[in-house]
Amino acid sequence: MRAVRYHEHGGPDVLQVDEVDQPDSAADEVLIEVRAASVNAVDARFRAGSYGSVSLPAIPGGDAAGVVAEVGEDVEGFAEGDRVFAGGMGHGEGGTFAEYASIPKMKVAHLPENISFEVGGAIPNVGVTAWMAFVENAGLRPTEYCLVHGGNGGVGHTAVQLGNAMGADVLATAGSAEARERVRDLGAVVAFDYDSETLA
Numbered sequence: 001m002r003a004v005r006y007h008e009h010g011g012p013d014v015l016q017v018d019e020v021d022q023p024d025s026a027a028d029e030v031l032i033e034v035r036a037a038s039v040n041a042v043d044a045r046f047r048a049g050s051y052g053s054v055s056l057p058a059i060p061g062g063d064a065a066g067v068v069a070e071v072g073e074d075v076e077g078f079a080e081g082d083r084v085f086a087g088g089m090g091h092g093e094g095g096t097f098a099e100y101a102s103i104p105k106m107k108v109a110h111l112p113e114n115i116s117f118e119v120g121g122a123i124p125n126v127g128v129t130a131w132m133a134f135v136e137n138a139g140l141r142p143t144e145y146c147l148v149h150g151g152n153g154g155v156g157h158t159a160v161q162l163g164n165a166m167g168a169d170v171l172a173t174a175g176s177a178e179a180r181e182r183v184r185d186l187g188a189v190v191a192f193d194y195d196s197e198t199l200a
């Protein structure tokens with residue numbers, strides 16, 4: 001199969017397309033034929049070598065959406081051909097910038113029919129992070145205020161939309177007028193300049 005890999009740390013120019021063996025699935029894994037995978041800020045940091053150690057050559061990519069190609073013998077609830085999405089890959093485990101990725105079943109979920117592969121492949125890491133913050137940790141309730149610092153970022157723009165969907169009044173910060181307009185379009189009731197000396 002084809003996979004994007006880097007053999008040394010560096011800028012985007014270290015990425016190349018290689019022909020590699022298709023990954024074998026362990027008993028608790030699902031082999032996904034990848035249809036879409038997102039680029040997360042952390043992918044660039046791992047590639048640059050500034051975030052944590054990865055064994056080289058590495059296939060980057062933490063999120064994917066696609067179709068189940070094979071299920072491990074201990075996997076229940078998934079069948080060949082199912083539309084799925086998954087997150088939390090890469091960085092020591094096989095990444096998703098490849099035609100196939102073998103992913104532990106606990107990281108895989110069914111992708112609803114009305115969600116495209118492109119959207120499904122963009123949601124997992126940033127979506128789970130925003131969900132853990134608002135749902136599991138903060139217990140955010142309708143009509144409460146929440147503040148999303150960096151509302152224009154990968155996690156931030158997802159958090160703005162999630163907070164809004166949960167019925168909260170979302171206050172956000174962003175660094176430029178254009179970014180503040182974008183986060184208001186995504187549902188923030190107000191967007192502040194994070195560089196303002198009067199922010200607090």
Ligand SMILES: NC(=O)c1ccc[n+]([C@@H]2O[C@H](COP(=O)([O-])OP(=O)(O)OC[C@H]3O[C@@H](n4cnc5c(N)ncnc54)[C@H](OP(=O)(O)O)[C@@H]3O)[C@@H](O)[C@H]2O)c1
Pocket residue numbers: 040041042125126129149150151152153154155156173174175176179194
């Ligand atoms: N991405 C993930 O899946 C993930 C998962 C878990 C944890 N995290 C953590 O979540 C944080 C954000 O990650 P990300 O991937 O969303 O990064 P990102 O896409 O690079 O976004 C970072 C955001 O930070 C904003 N920012 C920069 N300087 C700021 C300041 N002084 N005050 C307030 N905001 C500022 C930027 O705003 P402007 O664009 O407006 O300049 C940018 O939108 C990081 O700490 C990361 O480690 C990320």
